Amino acid sequence: MGTQVFYFVATLSIIFSLMVIFAKNPIHSVLYLILTFFTFTVHYVLLNAQFLAVVNFIVYMGAIMVLFLFVLMLLNLNNETEPSKSPLIKIVGVIAGGCLVVTLIGSLKATTISSPLILKNQGLGLVENLGKELFGPFLLPFELSSLLLLAAMVGAVLLSKRDEVEA
Amino acid sequence: MDSGFVIEKFILVAIIFGISLVIAMYSTYAERKVAAFLQDRLGPDRAGPFGILQPLADGLKMFMKEEIIPTTSSKWLFIAGPGLALLCACIGTAVIPWGSPMVIGGKVVPLQVSDINVGVLYIFGVVSLGVYGVMIGGWASNNKYSLLSAIRAASQNISYEIAMGLSIIALLLLSNTLSLKTIVEQQHGFWKDGWFTWYFFKQPLGFLIFMVCAFAETNRAPFDLPECETELIGGYHTEYSSMKLGFYLFAEYINMFVSSAVMATLYFGGYNYPGMDWVATQLGTTWAPLVGTAVLFGKIFFFIFFFMWVRWTIPRFRYDQLMNLGWRGLIPLAIANIIITGIVIAIIEKF
Numbered sequence: 304m305g306t307q308v309f310y311f312v313a314t315l316s317i318i319f320s321l322m323v324i325f326a327k328n329p330i331h332s333v334l335y336l337i338l339t340f341f342t343f344t345v346h347y348v349l350l351n352a353q354f355l356a357v358v359n360f361i362v363y364m365g366a367i368m369v370l371f372l373f374v375l376m377l378l379n380l381n382n383e384t385e386p387s388k389s390p391l392i393k394i395v396g397v398i399a400g401g402c403l404v405v406t407l408i409g410s411l412k413a414t415t416i417s418s419p420l421i422l423k424n425q426g427l428g429l430v431e432n433l434g435k436e437l438f439g440p441f442l443l444p445f446e447l448s449s450l451l452l453l454a455a456m457v458g459a460v461l462l463s464k465r466d467e468v469e470a
Numbered sequence: 471m472d473s474g475f476v477i478e479k480f481i482l483v484a485i486i487f488g489i490s491l492v493i494a495m496y497s498t499y500a501e502r503k504v505a506a507f508l509q510d511r512l513g514p515d516r517a518g519p520f521g522i523l524q525p526l527a528d529g530l531k532m533f534m535k536e537e538i539i540p541t542t543s544s545k546w547l548f549i550a551g552p553g554l555a556l557l558c559a560c561i562g563t564a565v566i567p568w569g570s571p572m573v574i575g576g577k578v579v580p581l582q583v584s585d586i587n588v589g590v591l592y593i594f595g596v597v598s599l600g601v602y603g604v605m606i607g608g609w610a611s612n613n614k615y616s617l618l619s620a621i622r623a624a625s626q627n628i629s630y631e632i633a634m635g636l637s638i639i640a641l642l643l644l645s646n647t648l649s650l651k652t653i654v655e656q657q658h659g660f661w662k663d664g665w666f667t668w669y670f671f672k673q674p675l676g677f678l679i680f681m682v683c684a685f686a687e688t689n690r691a692p693f694d695l696p697e698c699e700t701e702l703i704g705g706y707h708t709e710y711s712s713m714k715l716g717f718y719l720f721a722e723y724i725n726m727f728v729s730s731a732v733m734a735t736l737y738f739g740g741y742n743y744p745g746m747d748w749v750a751t752q753l754g755t756t757w758a759p760l761v762g763t764a765v766l767f768g769k770i771f772f773f774i775f776f777f778m779w780v781r782w783t784i785p786r787f788r789y790d791q792l793m794n795l796g797w798r799g800l801i802p803l804a805i806a807n808i809i810i811t812g813i814v815i816a817i818i819e820k821f
Contacts, residue, residue, distance in 0.1 A: 328544075330609060331544075334547070334606070337602070353586065353587065353588050354588055354591075357588045357591040357592060357595055358591070360595040360599075361591060361594050361595045361598055364595075364598070364599065365594075365595060365597075365598025365599055365601075365631070366598060366628060366631070369598070369601060369602070369605070369624055369627070369628055370628070372602075372605055372609075372624070373605075373621060373624050373625065373628075376605070376609055376617060376620065376621060377621065429587055430587060430588055430648055431587075
């Protein structure tokens, strides 16, 4: 049953992520992106990573995408205001996209199907075990990344403050 | 997965769904009666004895109204908005333990739809998802006032979610678990080891912050800025009519019910009450859990009444006051609460 659910949800993820790109309206794009994230949440649950699933749900779907939607609604983008792109940019875009495709195909050819990984600890994704892992062997990377996030946050506040002083 | 399990869960879900809809329905009646009581009026008293059939009449009116979908709006999202709002309001009830496990004919039936070990976070996820219904509806109306209201709702929800999460962290420091079932079991009875078992008495400040945030998350007065007649004509539901408007209003009352249930579960012991062990020995394992459930509903009704009490007592905040309270008042307080809780736990455990 697990594999069937996986294939169903994986198909949905691919469809929704394609819709993100193909949707004309930026708001619809964001809404499809939210659905894509929701399917990712289901994937995490299938992988037995409940904590990651629920954090993905809260942080990405509940907070970051709300902010995306918020900004897009304020900008009020529509077809008329969309800036027209010059031919040069289009050519550059085609070349860059082609390079990306070549790289992806090259790297995909180099990969081999790895043998399925068997988890030593089935409950690794549960909150308690994850906490023990994060605050045990991975304490330093964890704290460093939190410091990085704090620095980014302070930096963002500082950048927005400086304008106020000058004005 | 045996069919007995599926049937058992299905019955439980149906009962909880029915109860939340009926409570939401009668909350509209209760709200008017409470408002009338606080303003020294009578309130609805025409439909049936004491106006008890008023919600049915209102529902009928909602269904009979003309369905209007503005031609310039995006139709699908316009319909999806209220549906999403109601869905998000309803699914929060899935992880709340409504009573201690019941024994029916030698079979143990847990009175909780699902005991996931991240129950508290699930509630948060559902709460943070709830704002999409308002945002999508407001945007799809293609009306500047609705859009403004949707943006207000979004910024308010995001701001108060942070304080809400921080206030819960202090509780989690004490409980050491994210499962709502375990949190309720830890609050067994009323008094143990020289102190109250209910988390309210261990986390009074946390509860206060949580409650204020719950008011903000459910868009209830004094935080009902997304609805404002004088500034926004109506709110995010200005363009809505008929049952789609009804869905939004219904979602608000179900949200109120769910957040009352969460507050009662996390801080006021859920289905626990003083002397529950004595009652359990008297009534046996089939009927005693139902007494607990009744007690839980008593607590929930008190909180719903409190929501209404506040609505008809405190006027609406101004927008800058709302943001000031959230970011400069509640978040620092919540962080201080975490630090103090941590220090106290360290002192008790180490010394």
